[in-house]
Amino acid sequence: MYNPVPKHKTTRLKGKELEALRFAVWERDGHRCVTCGRPVPLNGNVFERAHLAHIRSRGAGGEDTPENTRIKCFHCHIIQEHGKGE
Numbered sequence: 001m002y003n004p005v006p007k008h009k010t011t012r013l014k015g016k017e018l019e020a021l022r023f024a025v026w027e028r029d030g031h032r033c034v035t036c037g038r039p040v041p042l043n044g045n046v047f048e049r050a051h052l053a054h055i056r057s058r059g060a061g062g063e064d065t066p067e068n069t070r071i072k073c074f075h076c077h078i079i080q081e082h083g084k085g086e
Contacts, residue, residue: 013064021064022052026071035076051077 013021026040033040040050053072056062 011063012058018052018064021066021069022050022071025052025066025069026050028066029071032071033073033076034070035072035080038073038075040071040073049074053077 026042031040031042032038042050051072051074052069054062054064055068055070058064062068
């Protein structure tokens, strides 16, 4: 009999709560990508290339919390980590 591994139920932030988390983590990480150290700019109230990267993915049970997230630039998050082209 097949017993699939149950998926972890995680809280996923949206809208203003997610942006508040992104801003807090961006501040904590010194406005820089934690991988390459490049500055990650804030243009007015809009992040141009700041990616909120999870240490433990949401699919693996990771939460949208400051302890489980970090700021990465587009290049380090999408191209290096996920292997997707621009």
